[in-house]
Amino acid sequence: MAGEGGPAARESARYWRHPGLPDVELLRASFVRQRFDRHVHEEYAIGVIEAGIEEYRYRGELHRAGAGGVVVVEPGEVHTGHAGLPEGWRYRMLYPEVPVVAQIARELGRTAPPTFAASVLDDPETARLMRAAHLAAERGDRLAASSLTTAALRELVRRHARPDAALRSPEAGRTTRSQAAVRARDILHADLVDPPSLAELAAAVGAAPFALLRAFRTAYGLPPHAYLNQERVLRARRLLADGVAPGEVAARVGFADQAHLTRHFKRRLGVPPGVYQRGTASAERNALPPH
The missing domain is CATH 1.10.10.60 (Homeodomain-like)
Structure with a gap:
């Protein structure tokens, strides 16, 4: 693997369940050749790019997320994923189930699970919180990991969620389904x-x-x-x-x-x-x- 500031040099990945929030799973990975097929998640996919560039198709557009960028993919939304540089990318992802994020939204006075207008966010503070939460979860520190994850998700919703709106999902937003x-x-x-x-x-x-x-x-x-x-x-x-x-x-x-x-x-x-x-x-x- 490259140094702390550089892109991935080889592929590695770890996937595990959050030690303090059982309805959250996590991925830490360095990818070079990995290509994600078109797929969906039942939960939110939220993370921070640590090095390199990831490209992915989402809602009809090609997105590029570089080091320090926060990425958000909503439940039920088809998307892909691949390297945007020959050297690949390194990132940390959280996959919180919808009720986890919905509860945080309710505590902020919202009535529905949040939706996000942008998928790639330039927000150093939220990125810092996301990475700190992920590192605590990797250490197995239940209290710190759960506290920091909740704080990171709260900041994400507070700063970037659309005004109260219905959750986009496979069952919402498609009124013409036959x-x-x-x-x-x-x-x-x-x-x-x-x-x-x-x-x-x-x-x-x-x-x-x-x-x-x-x-x-x-x-x-x-x-x-x-x-x-x-x-x-x-x-x-x-x-x-x-x-x-x-x-x-x-x-x-x-x-x-x-x-x-x-x-x-x-x-x-x-x-x-x-x-x-x-x-x-x-x-x-x-x-x-x-x-």
């Missing part, structure tokens, strides 16, 4: 292991295949096959967190084998399933009070 797309999604959710072909899916919802493909992508930001793999990864993440072995997880969610699961999992979370499982499991053990 019933065919909704029914097709429900069919995919019900049968991750043996999904129908596009023609069979279209016939089941009473639509032509190309029309369904277009309607589904308009509704959910991804074509049905990519959405299916996204949903498989989300289900796999929950099973891994529950301690299910990666090989069994792959079979349960419909991947051909563990290698297939690993490939899709890493393209969306940045770490292999085993690394994710070990990090979250060890953090949960560390979070237990002493006997």
Whole structure:
């Protein structure tokens, strides 16, 4: 890895659960070749770039975040991610579930989970708080990590959230979603292991295949096959967190084998399933009070 002020020289990543806030997960990573496929998070994705430049597509635009920049991606929003320099980038990310951020917003007098007009923020104070919170969480300091994380999220909401507005999500902001797309999604959710072909899916919802493909992508930001793999990864993440072995997880969610699961999992979370499982499991053990 490069020095403290330089971009990444090699790839490394650690993913773990917050020691003081169980509904927050964290990633510390240096990436050079890593490319995140189009994907969504169920929670907010918030972090600070420590070195290099990350580029990502989000809400129809290509964003560039450099050292010291704070990045914000809202739940349910399709986005990508890759290096903006040959040397890559290094960053620290927090993934707080919606109720965590919503509670902080309520304490600030807001009535809805916050939304953000900008995705890349130039805010040294919030960046400093985010990094301090992340470092405390990495040390396993439950009190400091939870206090600093709460303070960092509070500053982010106070300084940068839009005026009270409904949360953008897969279920909000898309008033033209077709019933065919909704029914097709429900069919995919019900049968991750043996999904129908596009023609069979279209016939089941009473639509032509190309029309369904277009309607589904308009509704959910991804074509049905990519959405299916996204949903498989989300289900796999929950099973891994529950301690299910990666090989069994792959079979349960419909991947051909563990290698297939690993490939899709890493393209969306940045770490292999085993690394994710070990990090979250060890953090949960560390979070237990002493006997």
